[in-house]
Amino acid sequence: MSPPATYSCDMSQKSDYGDTSHRSGWRADRAYNSLPPLPPRVELETKPVLKRCVTARAALGELKQAAAQLPNPAILINTLPLLEAQASSEIEHIVTTADRLFQCLQGEASADPATKEALRYRHALLEGFANLFKRPLCTATAELICSRIKDHPLRVRKTSGTALASAGSGEVIYTPPEGEDRLRGLLANWERFLHGEDDADQFDPLVRMAAAHYQFEAIHPFTDGNGRTGRVLNSLFLVEQGLLPLPILSLSRYVIDHKRDYYDRLLAVTRDEAWEPWILFMLQGVEETASWTTAKITAIRTLAAATVEYVREKTPKLSSRELVDLIFEQPYCRIGNLVEAGIAGRQAASRHLKALAAIGVLREQAVGREKLFVNVRLLQLLTGATNTFAPFPKLGAGGAVGRQRRRRR
Numbered sequence: 001m002s003p004p005a006t007y008s009c010d011m012s013q014k015s016d017y018g019d020t021s022h023r024s025g026w027r028a029d030r031a032y033n034s035l036p037p038l039p040p041r042v043e044l045e046t047k048p049v050l051k052r053c054v055t056a057r058a059a060l061g062e063l064k065q066a067a068a069q070l071p072n073p074a075i076l077i078n079t080l081p082l083l084e085a086q087a088s089s090e091i092e093h094i095v096t097t098a099d100r101l102f103q104c105l106q107g108e109a110s111a112d113p114a115t116k117e118a119l120r121y122r123h124a125l126l127e128g129f130a131n132l133f134k135r136p137l138c139t140a141t142a143e144l145i146c147s148r149i150k151d152h153p154l155r156v157r158k159t160s161g162t163a164l165a166s167a168g169s170g171e172v173i174y175t176p177p178e179g180e181d182r183l184r185g186l187l188a189n190w191e192r193f194l195h196g197e198d199d200a201d202q203f204d205p206l207v208r209m210a211a212a213h214y215q216f217e218a219i220h221p222f223t224d225g226n227g228r229t230g231r232v233l234n235s236l237f238l239v240e241q242g243l244l245p246l247p248i249l250s251l252s253r254y255v256i257d258h259k260r261d262y263y264d265r266l267l268a269v270t271r272d273e274a275w276e277p278w279i280l281f282m283l284q285g286v287e288e289t290a291s292w293t294t295a296k297i298t299a300i301r302t303l304a305a306a307t308v309e310y311v312r313e314k315t316p317k318l319s320s321r322e323l324v325d326l327i328f329e330q331p332y333c334r335i336g337n338l339v340e341a342g343i344a345g346r347q348a349a350s351r352h353l354k355a356l357a358a359i360g361v362l363r364e365q366a367v368g369r370e371k372l373f374v375n376v377r378l379l380q381l382l383t384g385a386t387n388t389f390a391p392f393p394k395l396g397a398g399g400a401v402g403r404q405r406r407r408r409r
Protein backbone atom coordinates (compact mmCIF):
# COMPACT_ATOMS: atom_id res chain seq x y z
CA MET A 1 0.00 0.00 0.00
CA SER A 2 1.31 3.46 -0.82
CA PRO A 3 1.93 5.79 2.12
CA PRO A 4 -0.97 8.12 2.97
CA ALA A 5 -0.86 11.14 0.68
CA THR A 6 -2.36 13.88 2.76
CA TYR A 7 -3.26 17.28 1.43
CA SER A 8 -2.99 20.54 3.23
CA CYS A 9 -6.50 21.84 3.26
CA ASP A 10 -6.91 24.67 5.70
CA MET A 11 -9.14 22.79 8.08
CA SER A 12 -7.20 23.18 11.28
CA GLN A 13 -10.20 24.12 13.37
CA LYS A 14 -13.07 21.88 14.34
CA SER A 15 -16.21 22.10 12.28
CA ASP A 16 -19.05 24.29 13.51
CA TYR A 17 -21.25 21.25 13.42
CA GLY A 18 -19.41 19.74 16.41
CA ASP A 19 -18.13 16.22 16.75
CA THR A 20 -21.47 14.45 16.58
CA SER A 21 -21.83 10.68 16.47
CA HIS A 22 -20.74 9.33 13.13
CA ARG A 23 -22.94 7.83 10.51
CA SER A 24 -22.59 4.11 10.44
CA GLY A 25 -19.85 3.13 8.04
CA TRP A 26 -17.93 6.39 8.17
CA ARG A 27 -14.70 7.17 9.98
CA ALA A 28 -12.43 10.04 9.02
CA ASP A 29 -9.32 7.85 8.80
CA ARG A 30 -10.88 4.92 6.91
CA ALA A 31 -11.65 4.78 3.21
CA TYR A 32 -15.33 5.65 2.89
CA ASN A 33 -16.18 2.68 0.70
CA SER A 34 -19.85 2.79 1.65
CA LEU A 35 -20.31 6.33 0.25
CA PRO A 36 -23.99 6.24 -0.83
CA PRO A 37 -24.83 6.91 -4.48
CA LEU A 38 -26.96 9.89 -5.53
CA PRO A 39 -29.65 10.90 -4.84
CA PRO A 40 -29.26 10.75 -1.07
CA ARG A 41 -32.03 9.30 1.05
CA VAL A 42 -32.76 12.66 2.71
CA GLU A 43 -34.93 15.22 0.97
CA LEU A 44 -32.90 17.60 -1.19
CA GLU A 45 -35.51 20.07 -2.30
CA THR A 46 -36.77 21.36 1.01
CA LYS A 47 -38.84 24.53 1.12
CA PRO A 48 -35.85 26.83 1.89
CA VAL A 49 -33.90 25.17 -0.93
CA LEU A 50 -36.71 25.72 -3.43
CA LYS A 51 -37.05 29.35 -2.37
CA ARG A 52 -33.32 29.92 -2.83
CA CYS A 53 -33.44 28.15 -6.18
CA VAL A 54 -35.93 30.70 -7.50
CA THR A 55 -33.73 33.67 -6.63
CA ALA A 56 -30.53 31.98 -7.81
CA ARG A 57 -32.15 31.08 -11.14
CA ALA A 58 -33.35 34.68 -11.53
CA ALA A 59 -29.82 36.01 -10.90
CA LEU A 60 -28.44 33.57 -13.48
CA GLY A 61 -31.11 34.69 -15.95
CA GLU A 62 -29.99 38.29 -15.55
CA LEU A 63 -26.39 37.30 -16.10
CA LYS A 64 -27.32 35.38 -19.23
CA GLN A 65 -29.08 38.46 -20.55
CA ALA A 66 -26.19 40.79 -19.68
CA ALA A 67 -23.78 38.43 -21.47
CA ALA A 68 -25.99 38.38 -24.57
CA GLN A 69 -26.01 42.19 -24.73
CA LEU A 70 -22.24 42.42 -25.11
CA PRO A 71 -21.43 42.83 -28.80
CA ASN A 72 -18.13 40.96 -28.51
CA PRO A 73 -18.24 37.75 -26.41
CA ALA A 74 -14.42 37.53 -26.59
CA ILE A 75 -14.37 40.06 -23.75
CA LEU A 76 -16.09 37.56 -21.50
CA ILE A 77 -14.35 34.39 -22.53
CA ASN A 78 -10.89 35.96 -22.34
CA THR A 79 -11.35 37.61 -18.99
CA LEU A 80 -13.85 35.90 -16.69
CA PRO A 81 -12.45 32.33 -16.89
CA LEU A 82 -9.12 33.81 -15.93
CA LEU A 83 -10.58 35.38 -12.80
CA GLU A 84 -12.09 31.98 -11.97
CA ALA A 85 -8.70 30.34 -12.55
CA GLN A 86 -7.05 32.75 -10.15
CA ALA A 87 -9.65 32.24 -7.42
CA SER A 88 -9.95 28.46 -7.73
CA SER A 89 -6.17 28.07 -7.64
CA GLU A 90 -5.95 30.35 -4.62
CA ILE A 91 -8.27 28.00 -2.70
CA GLU A 92 -5.53 25.41 -3.16
CA HIS A 93 -2.82 27.85 -2.02
CA ILE A 94 -1.56 28.47 -5.55
CA VAL A 95 -1.28 32.21 -5.29
CA THR A 96 -0.87 34.65 -8.15
CA THR A 97 -2.66 37.87 -9.09
CA ALA A 98 -5.21 38.47 -11.82
CA ASP A 99 -2.98 41.27 -13.12
CA ARG A 100 -0.02 38.92 -13.49
CA LEU A 101 -2.21 36.33 -15.16
CA PHE A 102 -3.56 38.79 -17.71
CA GLN A 103 -0.02 39.94 -18.41
CA CYS A 104 1.28 36.40 -18.86
CA LEU A 105 -1.55 35.56 -21.25
CA GLN A 106 0.49 37.61 -23.72
CA GLY A 107 3.62 35.57 -23.17
CA GLU A 108 3.70 32.63 -20.78
CA ALA A 109 7.47 32.24 -20.82
CA SER A 110 8.01 34.76 -18.04
CA ALA A 111 5.36 33.24 -15.75
CA ASP A 112 6.28 31.92 -12.30
CA PRO A 113 5.13 28.36 -11.42
CA ALA A 114 1.94 29.46 -9.60
CA THR A 115 0.92 31.68 -12.52
CA LYS A 116 1.60 28.83 -14.95
CA GLU A 117 -0.55 26.50 -12.86
CA ALA A 118 -3.42 29.02 -12.78
CA LEU A 119 -3.10 29.53 -16.55
CA ARG A 120 -3.41 25.75 -16.92
CA TYR A 121 -6.67 25.93 -14.96
CA ARG A 122 -7.98 28.48 -17.44
CA HIS A 123 -6.86 26.30 -20.32
CA ALA A 124 -8.60 23.29 -18.73
CA LEU A 125 -11.82 25.28 -18.36
CA LEU A 126 -11.76 26.40 -21.99
CA GLU A 127 -10.85 22.95 -23.29
CA GLY A 128 -13.63 21.44 -21.18
CA PHE A 129 -15.98 24.01 -22.69
CA ALA A 130 -14.95 23.02 -26.23
CA ASN A 131 -15.41 19.39 -25.24
CA LEU A 132 -19.06 19.99 -24.33
CA PHE A 133 -19.82 20.15 -28.04
CA LYS A 134 -18.41 16.64 -28.48
CA ARG A 135 -19.88 14.77 -25.53
CA PRO A 136 -21.82 15.36 -22.31
CA LEU A 137 -19.92 15.88 -19.07
CA CYS A 138 -18.62 12.52 -17.93
CA THR A 139 -15.77 10.77 -16.15
CA ALA A 140 -13.59 11.16 -19.26
CA THR A 141 -14.17 14.94 -19.17
CA ALA A 142 -13.07 14.99 -15.53
CA GLU A 143 -9.93 13.01 -16.47
CA LEU A 144 -9.18 15.46 -19.27
CA ILE A 145 -9.63 18.50 -17.02
CA CYS A 146 -7.54 17.10 -14.17
CA SER A 147 -4.79 16.09 -16.62
CA ARG A 148 -4.67 19.62 -18.00
CA ILE A 149 -4.58 21.19 -14.53
CA LYS A 150 -1.86 18.85 -13.30
CA ASP A 151 -0.02 18.92 -16.64
CA HIS A 152 0.34 15.16 -16.99
CA PRO A 153 -2.03 12.39 -18.04
CA LEU A 154 -4.25 11.36 -15.12
CA ARG A 155 -6.84 8.62 -14.83
CA VAL A 156 -9.18 7.65 -12.02
CA ARG A 157 -7.14 6.48 -8.99
CA LYS A 158 -6.08 2.84 -8.90
CA THR A 159 -4.18 3.12 -5.63
CA SER A 160 -5.21 3.69 -2.03
CA GLY A 161 -3.58 6.20 0.28
CA THR A 162 -5.35 9.44 -0.67
CA ALA A 163 -6.68 11.40 2.29
CA LEU A 164 -7.54 14.96 3.26
CA ALA A 165 -5.78 16.25 6.35
CA SER A 166 -5.88 19.38 8.44
CA ALA A 167 -3.13 21.83 7.52
CA GLY A 168 -2.52 22.62 11.19
CA SER A 169 -2.61 19.36 13.10
CA GLY A 170 -2.15 16.90 10.25
CA GLU A 171 -5.22 15.07 11.53
CA VAL A 172 -6.99 13.15 8.78
CA ILE A 173 -10.37 14.71 8.11
CA TYR A 174 -11.66 12.57 5.31
CA THR A 175 -10.52 9.45 3.51
CA PRO A 176 -12.27 8.87 0.17
CA PRO A 177 -13.34 5.47 -1.13
CA GLU A 178 -10.80 3.31 -2.91
CA GLY A 179 -10.62 0.68 -5.64
CA GLU A 180 -10.85 1.72 -9.30
CA ASP A 181 -14.04 -0.27 -9.99
CA ARG A 182 -15.77 1.23 -6.97
CA LEU A 183 -14.72 4.76 -7.95
CA ARG A 184 -15.82 4.27 -11.57
CA GLY A 185 -19.15 2.85 -10.40
CA LEU A 186 -19.75 5.87 -8.18
CA LEU A 187 -18.73 8.19 -11.02
CA ALA A 188 -21.15 6.48 -13.40
CA ASN A 189 -23.92 7.20 -10.87
CA TRP A 190 -22.66 10.80 -10.56
CA GLU A 191 -22.89 11.23 -14.36
CA ARG A 192 -26.44 9.87 -14.50
CA PHE A 193 -27.50 12.11 -11.63
CA LEU A 194 -25.96 15.19 -13.27
CA HIS A 195 -27.97 14.57 -16.40
CA GLY A 196 -31.23 13.94 -14.63
CA GLU A 197 -31.38 10.20 -15.32
CA ASP A 198 -32.78 7.60 -12.88
CA ASP A 199 -35.52 10.01 -11.74
CA ALA A 200 -33.04 12.78 -10.94
CA ASP A 201 -34.82 15.07 -13.45
CA GLN A 202 -37.21 15.88 -10.61
CA PHE A 203 -34.42 18.11 -9.19
CA ASP A 204 -33.65 21.64 -10.29
CA PRO A 205 -30.33 21.72 -12.23
CA LEU A 206 -28.79 23.94 -9.54
CA VAL A 207 -29.68 21.40 -6.86
CA ARG A 208 -28.17 18.70 -9.05
CA MET A 209 -25.01 20.77 -9.45
CA ALA A 210 -24.65 21.28 -5.70
CA ALA A 211 -25.29 17.64 -4.82
CA ALA A 212 -23.03 16.43 -7.62
CA HIS A 213 -20.20 18.72 -6.51
CA TYR A 214 -20.30 17.22 -3.01
CA GLN A 215 -20.39 13.72 -4.49
CA PHE A 216 -17.46 14.37 -6.83
CA GLU A 217 -15.36 15.69 -3.95
CA ALA A 218 -16.40 12.78 -1.72
CA ILE A 219 -15.40 10.29 -4.44
CA HIS A 220 -12.13 12.22 -4.84
CA PRO A 221 -11.28 10.29 -8.01
CA PHE A 222 -7.74 11.62 -8.42
CA THR A 223 -4.67 11.69 -6.22
CA ASP A 224 -4.68 15.51 -6.48
CA GLY A 225 -6.55 18.25 -8.33
CA ASN A 226 -10.03 17.11 -7.24
CA GLY A 227 -11.11 20.49 -5.86
CA ARG A 228 -10.14 22.40 -8.98
CA THR A 229 -11.51 19.76 -11.35
CA GLY A 230 -14.81 19.75 -9.43
CA ARG A 231 -15.07 23.52 -9.68
CA VAL A 232 -14.37 23.50 -13.44
CA LEU A 233 -17.13 20.89 -13.78
CA ASN A 234 -19.55 23.24 -11.99
CA SER A 235 -18.87 26.02 -14.51
CA LEU A 236 -19.26 23.63 -17.42
CA PHE A 237 -22.44 22.12 -16.05
CA LEU A 238 -24.19 25.51 -16.08
CA VAL A 239 -23.33 25.84 -19.77
CA GLU A 240 -24.36 22.29 -20.55
CA GLN A 241 -27.75 22.93 -18.95
CA GLY A 242 -28.22 26.08 -21.05
CA LEU A 243 -28.24 28.30 -17.96
CA LEU A 244 -25.26 30.29 -19.27
CA PRO A 245 -23.87 30.63 -22.79
CA LEU A 246 -20.23 30.57 -21.66
CA PRO A 247 -18.31 29.35 -18.58
CA ILE A 248 -18.27 32.77 -16.94
CA LEU A 249 -19.55 32.16 -13.43
CA SER A 250 -16.63 32.39 -11.03
CA LEU A 251 -18.09 30.47 -8.12
CA SER A 252 -14.60 30.11 -6.67
CA ARG A 253 -14.62 33.79 -5.66
CA TYR A 254 -17.47 32.98 -3.34
CA VAL A 255 -15.70 29.86 -2.06
CA ILE A 256 -12.62 31.94 -1.16
CA ASP A 257 -14.75 34.38 0.79
CA HIS A 258 -16.43 31.51 2.65
CA LYS A 259 -13.69 28.92 2.72
CA ARG A 260 -14.35 27.61 6.21
CA ASP A 261 -18.02 27.11 5.38
CA TYR A 262 -17.10 25.32 2.16
CA TYR A 263 -14.98 22.76 4.00
CA ASP A 264 -17.29 22.51 7.00
CA ARG A 265 -20.38 21.94 4.95
CA LEU A 266 -18.77 19.34 2.71
CA LEU A 267 -17.71 17.43 5.79
CA ALA A 268 -21.11 17.84 7.44
CA VAL A 269 -22.80 16.08 4.52
CA THR A 270 -20.56 13.07 5.06
CA ARG A 271 -20.77 13.07 8.81
CA ASP A 272 -24.31 14.22 9.53
CA GLU A 273 -26.15 13.93 6.21
CA ALA A 274 -26.51 17.71 6.49
CA TRP A 275 -27.51 18.20 2.86
CA GLU A 276 -29.69 21.26 3.27
CA PRO A 277 -26.95 23.62 4.58
CA TRP A 278 -24.66 22.44 1.79
CA ILE A 279 -27.22 22.97 -1.00
CA LEU A 280 -28.20 26.37 0.42
CA PHE A 281 -24.53 27.35 0.59
CA MET A 282 -24.03 26.55 -3.08
CA LEU A 283 -27.25 28.24 -4.21
CA GLN A 284 -26.30 31.36 -2.30
CA GLY A 285 -22.94 31.20 -4.06
CA VAL A 286 -24.55 30.99 -7.49
CA GLU A 287 -26.83 33.91 -6.72
CA GLU A 288 -24.16 36.20 -5.26
CA THR A 289 -21.62 35.42 -7.95
CA ALA A 290 -24.12 35.81 -10.77
CA SER A 291 -25.13 39.25 -9.47
CA TRP A 292 -21.46 40.22 -9.05
CA THR A 293 -20.69 39.15 -12.62
CA THR A 294 -23.72 40.93 -14.09
CA ALA A 295 -22.61 44.15 -12.40
CA LYS A 296 -19.07 43.70 -13.78
CA ILE A 297 -20.34 43.09 -17.31
CA THR A 298 -22.56 46.16 -17.12
CA ALA A 299 -19.59 48.25 -15.96
CA ILE A 300 -17.41 46.89 -18.77
CA ARG A 301 -20.11 47.79 -21.31
CA THR A 302 -20.37 51.31 -19.94
CA LEU A 303 -16.59 51.69 -20.06
CA ALA A 304 -16.38 50.36 -23.63
CA ALA A 305 -19.04 52.82 -24.81
CA ALA A 306 -17.33 55.72 -23.01
CA THR A 307 -13.98 54.70 -24.52
CA VAL A 308 -15.36 54.61 -28.07
CA GLU A 309 -16.81 58.06 -27.62
CA TYR A 310 -13.65 59.50 -26.07
CA VAL A 311 -11.37 58.00 -28.71
CA ARG A 312 -13.61 59.28 -31.52
CA GLU A 313 -13.54 62.75 -30.06
CA LYS A 314 -9.81 62.90 -29.41
CA THR A 315 -8.42 61.00 -32.36
CA PRO A 316 -11.04 61.33 -35.11
CA LYS A 317 -8.64 59.99 -37.74
CA LEU A 318 -8.32 56.65 -36.00
CA SER A 319 -10.91 54.06 -37.10
CA SER A 320 -11.83 53.49 -33.51
CA ARG A 321 -14.56 50.85 -33.27
CA GLU A 322 -12.44 47.84 -34.28
CA LEU A 323 -9.52 49.10 -32.26
CA VAL A 324 -11.54 49.68 -29.11
CA ASP A 325 -13.16 46.25 -29.51
CA LEU A 326 -9.69 44.74 -29.57
CA ILE A 327 -8.35 46.56 -26.52
CA PHE A 328 -11.38 45.25 -24.65
CA GLU A 329 -10.76 41.62 -25.53
CA GLN A 330 -8.22 41.50 -22.72
CA PRO A 331 -6.58 44.21 -20.65
CA TYR A 332 -3.06 43.73 -22.10
CA CYS A 333 -2.50 44.25 -25.81
CA ARG A 334 0.54 43.71 -28.03
CA ILE A 335 1.26 45.30 -31.39
CA GLY A 336 1.05 41.76 -32.76
CA ASN A 337 -2.59 41.47 -31.63
CA LEU A 338 -3.60 44.26 -34.03
CA VAL A 339 -1.61 42.72 -36.84
CA GLU A 340 -3.13 39.27 -36.21
CA ALA A 341 -6.63 40.77 -36.12
CA GLY A 342 -5.97 42.36 -39.53
CA ILE A 343 -6.51 45.88 -38.18
CA ALA A 344 -3.14 47.26 -39.29
CA GLY A 345 0.41 46.40 -40.31
CA ARG A 346 3.11 46.51 -37.62
CA GLN A 347 4.07 50.15 -38.01
CA ALA A 348 0.55 51.51 -38.17
CA ALA A 349 -0.46 49.23 -35.28
CA SER A 350 2.33 50.64 -33.17
CA ARG A 351 1.23 54.18 -34.07
CA HIS A 352 -2.41 53.45 -33.16
CA LEU A 353 -1.52 52.01 -29.76
CA LYS A 354 0.84 54.86 -28.97
CA ALA A 355 -1.89 57.35 -29.93
CA LEU A 356 -4.25 55.65 -27.48
CA ALA A 357 -1.54 55.79 -24.82
CA ALA A 358 -1.00 59.49 -25.49
CA ILE A 359 -4.64 60.29 -24.77
CA GLY A 360 -4.63 58.24 -21.58
CA VAL A 361 -6.69 55.25 -22.73
CA LEU A 362 -3.77 52.81 -22.62
CA ARG A 363 -0.53 52.75 -20.66
CA GLU A 364 2.64 51.55 -22.33
CA GLN A 365 4.59 49.04 -20.31
CA ALA A 366 7.76 47.12 -21.10
CA VAL A 367 7.65 43.48 -20.03
CA GLY A 368 10.94 41.81 -20.83
CA ARG A 369 11.58 42.59 -24.48
CA GLU A 370 7.93 42.97 -25.26
CA LYS A 371 5.99 46.22 -25.27
CA LEU A 372 2.55 45.79 -23.77
CA PHE A 373 -0.26 48.32 -23.77
CA VAL A 374 -2.54 48.14 -20.74
CA ASN A 375 -6.18 49.12 -20.90
CA VAL A 376 -5.89 50.57 -17.41
CA ARG A 377 -9.56 51.14 -16.72
CA LEU A 378 -10.53 47.68 -17.91
CA LEU A 379 -7.84 46.15 -15.72
CA GLN A 380 -9.09 48.24 -12.82
CA LEU A 381 -12.65 46.97 -13.34
CA LEU A 382 -11.58 43.35 -13.65
CA THR A 383 -9.26 43.26 -10.68
CA GLY A 384 -10.82 45.84 -8.36
CA ALA A 385 -13.70 45.51 -5.96
CA THR A 386 -15.70 48.43 -7.33
CA ASN A 387 -17.38 48.96 -10.66
CA THR A 388 -16.33 52.54 -11.17
CA PHE A 389 -13.45 53.65 -13.37
CA ALA A 390 -11.21 56.71 -13.44
CA PRO A 391 -12.47 59.51 -15.71
CA PHE A 392 -10.68 60.09 -18.97
CA PRO A 393 -8.26 63.04 -18.94
CA LYS A 394 -9.67 66.29 -20.19
CA LEU A 395 -7.63 67.26 -23.22
CA GLY A 396 -7.58 70.71 -24.74
CA ALA A 397 -7.32 71.58 -28.42
CA GLY A 398 -4.12 70.05 -29.79
CA GLY A 399 -4.46 67.66 -26.85
CA ALA A 400 -2.02 66.04 -24.53
CA VAL A 401 -0.54 64.22 -27.50
CA GLY A 402 1.23 67.33 -28.71
CA ARG A 403 2.29 68.38 -25.24
CA GLN A 404 3.71 64.94 -24.38
CA ARG A 405 5.67 64.78 -27.61
CA ARG A 406 7.17 68.21 -27.00
CA ARG A 407 8.15 67.23 -23.47
CA ARG A 408 9.92 64.04 -24.61
CA ARG A 409 12.05 65.95 -27.06
Ligand SMILES: Nc1ncnc2c1ncn2[C@@H]1O[C@H](COP(=O)(O)OP(=O)(O)O)[C@@H](O)[C@H]1O
Pocket residue numbers: 007009091092164173174217218222223224225226227228229230263266267270
Ligand atom coordinates in the same frame (compact mmCIF):
# COMPACT_ATOMS: atom_id res chain seq x y z
N1 LIG B 1 -14.57 16.85 3.89
C1 LIG B 1 -14.38 16.83 2.57
N2 LIG B 1 -14.87 15.82 1.84
C2 LIG B 1 -14.68 15.79 0.51
N3 LIG B 1 -14.01 16.72 -0.18
C3 LIG B 1 -13.50 17.74 0.49
C4 LIG B 1 -13.67 17.87 1.90
N4 LIG B 1 -13.06 19.01 2.29
C5 LIG B 1 -12.54 19.57 1.19
N5 LIG B 1 -12.80 18.83 0.10
C6 LIG B 1 -12.46 19.10 -1.32
O1 LIG B 1 -11.15 18.65 -1.56
C7 LIG B 1 -10.43 19.64 -2.31
C8 LIG B 1 -8.93 19.43 -2.12
O2 LIG B 1 -8.58 18.24 -2.78
P1 LIG B 1 -7.35 18.14 -3.79
O3 LIG B 1 -7.38 16.82 -4.49
O4 LIG B 1 -6.09 18.52 -3.08
O5 LIG B 1 -7.72 19.24 -4.89
P2 LIG B 1 -6.77 20.39 -5.44
O6 LIG B 1 -5.40 19.89 -5.73
O7 LIG B 1 -7.51 20.98 -6.59
O8 LIG B 1 -6.67 21.22 -4.25
C9 LIG B 1 -11.01 20.93 -1.77
O9 LIG B 1 -10.85 22.03 -2.65
C10 LIG B 1 -12.47 20.59 -1.64
O10 LIG B 1 -13.14 20.74 -2.89
Ligand SMILES: [Mg+2]
Pocket residue numbers: 007092224225226
Ligand atom coordinates in the same frame (compact mmCIF):
# COMPACT_ATOMS: atom_id res chain seq x y z
MG1 LIG C 1 -4.28 19.60 -3.81
